[in-house]
Amino acid sequence: MNDDLFFQAANTGALGRDRVPEVWSVSQVNALARRLLEGSLPLIWVAGEVSGFKRYAAGHCFFTLKDKRAQLGCVMWREAARSLPAEPPEGMAVHAFGYLSIYERAGRFQFVVRELSAKGEGLWRLAFERLRAKLENEGLLDPARKRKVPSHPACLGVITSLEGAAIRDIVSIVRRRAPWTDVLVYPARVQGDEAPSSLVDALRHATRPARAEVLIVGRGGGSLEDLRAFNDERVVRAIAASAIPVISAVGHEVDVTLADLVADVRAATPSAAAEIAVPDRTRLRKELAQAGEALAASLQDSTMRGRQRVERLEERLVETVRAGIARRRLMVEALRRRLGALGPMEVLQRGYSLALDREGKVLRGVSAFRPGSEFTLRLKDGRVRARAETVSEEA
Numbered sequence: 001m002n003d004d005l006f007f008q009a010a011n012t013g014a015l016g017r018d019r020v021p022e023v024w025s026v027s028q029v030n031a032l033a034r035r036l037l038e039g040s041l042p043l044i045w046v047a048g049e050v051s052g053f054k055r056y057a058a059g060h061c062f063f064t065l066k067d068k069r070a071q072l073g074c075v076m077w078r079e080a081a082r083s084l085p086a087e088p089p090e091g092m093a094v095h096a097f098g099y100l101s102i103y104e105r106a107g108r109f110q111f112v113v114r115e116l117s118a119k120g121e122g123l124w125r126l127a128f129e130r131l132r133a134k135l136e137n138e139g140l141l142d143p144a145r146k147r148k149v150p151s152h153p154a155c156l157g158v159i160t161s162l163e164g165a166a167i168r169d170i171v172s173i174v175r176r177r178a179p180w181t182d183v184l185v186y187p188a189r190v191q192g193d194e195a196p197s198s199l200v201d202a203l204r205h206a207t208r209p210a211r212a213e214v215l216i217v218g219r220g221g222g223s224l225e226d227l228r229a230f231n232d233e234r235v236v237r238a239i240a241a242s243a244i245p246v247i248s249a250v251g252h253e254v255d256v257t258l259a260d261l262v263a264d265v266r267a268a269t270p271s272a273a274a275e276i277a278v279p280d281r282t283r284l285r286k287e288l289a290q291a292g293e294a295l296a297a298s299l300q301d302s303t304m305r306g307r308q309r310v311e312r313l314e315e316r317l318v319e320t321v322r323a324g325i326a327r328r329r330l331m332v333e334a335l336r337r338r339l340g341a342l343g344p345m346e347v348l349q350r351g352y353s354l355a356l357d358r359e360g361k362v363l364r365g366v367s368a369f370r371p372g373s374e375f376t377l378r379l380k381d382g383r384v385r386a387r388a389e390t391v392s393e394e395a
Contacts, residue, residue, distance in 0.1 A: 030104040050088045076113040086127035155182040157212030166270035178278035190219035195229035203238040218249030230259035249273030354378040
């Protein structure tokens with residue numbers, strides 16, 4: 001604005017000529033300058049390099065934009081600064097969107113920034129890499145901590161927007177592949193400033209208590225800024241802390257988020273996540289048929305082996321019984337021979353004789369004989385009637 005325009009505004013503008021004071025206070029000058037500056041220029045984009053970026057406890061950010069010939073003091077108030085994915089490093093080339101103003105209390109010319117962006121996805125990429133390094137250092141990206149997704153879940157949980165195509169794709173695929181699987185949907189915002197807290201609430205609700213055996217968390221594709229909720233530290237840590245396995249289904253094949261990296265399984269799309277989460281009933285039918293055939297074959301084989309074993313056992317039993325009978329016969333026979341060898345007839349056969357009294361009792365010693373008494377001698381081939389002439393005992 002040139003000097004003529006400034007004085008014209010001061011003398012004939014909102015104040016009016018008759019209301020212009022003879023002496024202006026500093027406050028009045030600064031206030032008028034701010035109103036004239038803010039009201040005369042549109043919102044603009046300014047390119048430059050960041051210098052001295054600092055965020056204060058209240059949330060406001062102050063920094064300087066520089067080029068080769070000049071510098072511009074900048075402020076980003078708390079509400080606007082909340083959207084920054086990361087604080088820009090010293091010397092980063094950025095584009096700042098906002099308006100020119102004057103800080104009245106200090107009379108300082110400044111550029112009030114509403115939006116700050118780096119070339120391409122610079123700030124988002126910077127925030128992504130910083131948080132990724134932090135999570136990796138904590139071990140949350142370690143493949144060893146990832147859990148196996150159940151192969152046949154009875155209940156599947158889905159965290160996504162009810163308004164997107166993702167939920168329709170997931171439900172359609174589950175109904176086609178595994179219609180017996182229950183699908184519990186936990187609605188959440190998947191884009192915008194409120195998305196991180198919404199996703200965290202949905203994760204908490206889905207796992208306390210957990211009805212689902214596995215969770216799909218996701219949305220359709222988009223830019224790194226569109227997917228920023230899935231790079232938010234709160235969401236990423238909530239996924240890592242989930243009591244049940246999580247399948248991350250964010251974006252398309254080229255999009256990788258921190259949610260993908262901490263989840264137990266990463267799917268390229270929501271549709272792919274549904275195919276991972278539930279089995280295909282057509283494939284299950286084939287597997288069941290094959291399992292039935294294999295079971296029948298196994299039973300037939302087991303039955304045949306069992307029959308053969310019984311037959312072998314029967315043969316062994318018959319052999320054992322026969323051998324036992326033969327052994328018993330040999331032992332009876334041996335006993336009979338031993339008993340026979342001890343019998344009186346066998347003694348007689350060897351040339352001995354037995355002295356018997358009238359009643360046929362064996363006379364075992366000389367005390368049973370008296371001189372002149374009669375007795376009978378039993379020999380191997382007959383009997384002899386005899387009389388005792390004398391009786392004497394051996395000394």
